[in-house]
Amino acid sequence: MKNRAIEQANAVLYLLERAHYQAYIVGGAVRNLLLDLPIHDVDIATSAEPDEVMSLFQVTFPVGIEHGTVVVRYDHVDYEVTTFRSESEYKDFRHPEQVRFVTSLEKDLARRDFTVNAIAMNREGTLIDPYNGQADIQRQVLRSVGKASERFEEDPLRILRAARFVAQLNFSPDVELKQAMQAKNFRIRKLSVERIYQEMTKLLAGRWAAKGLHLLMATGVFSELPLLCHQSPKQNHEVVKIDYRECSSDAERWAAFLLSLDIKDVKAFLKAWRFSRKNENQVQFLIKQFKVFTKKEWDAYAVYQVGIENVRAIERLKKAFHLRGEGQKQCAEAYNERLPIHSRKELKVNGNDLQQWLGRKPGPWIQEWIIRIEAAVVKGQLVNDRVAIKGWVESCHKQKKKF
Incomplete structure (x- = not known):
């Protein structure tokens, strides 16, 4: 399974391994590789702690260092490099109360949302798949890592992410996931509208957007979205008929x-x-x-x-x-x-010309004349030529046409 993005990222894994740390490509990049889909970003999980990662690379950005994430820029490409971690209770429905760095890849994968995103790959291309994500990919099934209700309680955005992955991948949620979406749909109210907007934008861009939207409606999540609680079921049904x-x-x-x-x-x-x-x-x-x-x-x-x-x-x-x-x-x-023209900038006259021709001071009348000239040129009633326009303007002015 050769892929240029993966091969480039392997250079980062090599440098981490050379310093005696474990390092793996994880998440969406592995999933998309297995699905033969484009890979846009490559995330890396490592046993190295953030300060150790930063000491190994010349250009780094501590964008999420409190959660173990450092952006490493290597060979003009950015990679999110995150230390293996486990997480405690999520009290704000987004961030864990405490992040603990661990040495086990398996414990790190255990905190992820869906099995298809909980697959890791080492530099040799060997897959580490403790939750059978490959089998779910083959079956086109979306399933949570562990209990779906617990994953949604930790971060309700995962409810929308589930629908988004359905829209993007044409997967079907397993029974437990769908039931948990319905049981926890009210948790959507805890999310910021910015996060909801981002996920919905990605969902609508999915090739199977109608399928993702149908899932939101079937689980009652749709009615929990901002300003949509009063939509009638009949009107909601129209949204899945659109070919986005x-x-x-x-x-x-x-x-x-x-x-x-x-x-x-x-x-x-x-x-x-x-x-x-x-x-x-x-x-x-x-x-x-x-x-x-x-x-x-x-x-x-x-x-x-x-x-x-x-x-x-x-x-x-x-x-x-x-x-x-x-x-x-x-x-x-x-x-x-x-x-004859495609924008007002292409007109052969301007406001200064009109002032000179008509001997008037600047005012709203200039805009009115420009609009009239523009329309006449576009409709073929007037040639876009300075001399012709001057004659037309002076003729109209003499006739005292109002517009």
């Missing part, structure tokens, strides 16, 4: 999600869920334009105003909702190719 695979960005997927739920106050929802200002604006824009252009056809001016990238996003949303074919997208693309 047609969307190509988080903003598109969230727009589809909120449209399917018919959220009335989108702005309030986005603020409550702590969306960034940029994402908040983009999601609101897509929802607004989607509602317009499911009833209205594209024309040149509409394509210009919305922007071709947003046009494509709206057409992808339509496909996610199983609306229309490729005709409208092709029509919009054709309009875009024929547009």
Whole structure:
């Protein structure tokens, strides 16, 4: 099982082993290797304590040193290197009351959430799998390490992580896991909205997002999510009909999600869920334009105003909702190719020109003229040429046209 990311990480394992420490690749990297999926990050577990790890490598960052984690930058790649540890009771439903460093890999694996994430691999490629995660991968089953209810009590985010892995991997939860999700769904209220948002964003991006969402609904977790407790079961069912695979960005997927739920106050929802200002604006824009252009056809001016990238996003949303074919997208693309300008910056005149031509002081009137000129150029009523525009402006001004 050769993989470039794993081979690069093995150099870090070698340096730890050369210093007489144990070191293993753990978690998602091993899981994805076994599933033949892309590996984005490689985490390493070691018997070396944080200060010992930092003494071995030139570039390190003590990002979670209180929990035994040091980021090691080696050959321009960052690795989270964490000391073998066991954990005591989780009193804040996120962080253990006490972290104890241990010398046993098996004890370290025992604290992990799901069996598929509790597999380690040494530098020779030998797998250490005390909880039969490989068998669960082959069966496509998601199962907890130990009692699921205890894992969820420690950190309720694992409830959402379970649904997220179902969405990403197309696994099915075993009976105990599903029952524990239902029994502990109220614990979701203990999570910060930021953590919920991050997991839900990953879930919606999963190839089998509808399956993950269905699990959340079947276990009552969905109704515990912020601002969703009053959604009707009928409306909730609409959310699993969306083909999120047609969307190509988080903003598109969230727009589809909120449209399917018919959220009335989108702005309030986005603020409550702590969306960034940029994402908040983009999601609101897509929802607004989607509602317009499911009833209205594209024309040149509409394509210009919305922007071709947003046009494509709206057409992808339509496909996610199983609306229309490729005709409208092709029509919009054709309009875009024929547009004489694609942004206001391309106009051959500016506010200074207008002041000079009309002999007026600066004011809101300049913006009004620019908008009118822009529309006339885009609609083909006026050539984007400085002389032509000057003549058009002076003619309109003489006729005292109001706009």
